[in-house]
Amino acid sequence: MDGPLTFYGETIGSRLLLGTAQYPSPQVLADAARASGAEILTVSLRRESGRLREGQDFWGLIQGLGVKVLPNTAGCHSVQEAVTTAQMAREVFGSSWLKLEVIGEADTLQPDVFGLVEAAKILTDDGFRGVPLHDH
């Protein structure tokens, strides 16, 4: 496909959306993001220790790349968990975009499609903007 991608009125120059998991180092992640030309990186939330504050450096790195972020609700197994995670992500990342996931089967990560629809209804009513994706 050629041409720009448009999400909710925002034009994105690259059709490549890049994940941020499993890079061998933050530097490799930053280099890969720059080399790819991707303008959207997917990000998530994890439990943060007040002593270690591991997430702070990651957020600084992402901000330094000047890209848009697409927060996800990976790891959520219920509608309530996904809704709460989405609300926390919106505050931290300052974006109402959302890659919504509700896991139905832990081993295969197959989605709970009924939970997804229920969570999507709650979240879109709350102003979130879901980005329809299917990735593997």
Next chain:
Amino acid sequence: MRLIVNGSALEVEAETLGHALDALDYGDAKVATAVNGAFVPAAARATKRLEDGDRIEIVAPRQGG
């Protein structure tokens, strides 16, 4: 009081969520919070009173997707 913070039982002297974050050394870290599964916005932390046994989630940006 006894709180469950990110899945771990801790003794924390704090009347509010804001006090708990201070007591746990989060300082000005960029985090989001939930108590007993419900999101608590940053602006509400100072007035969100805690009770013994409350489950607190404190999360931050991280690789994923």
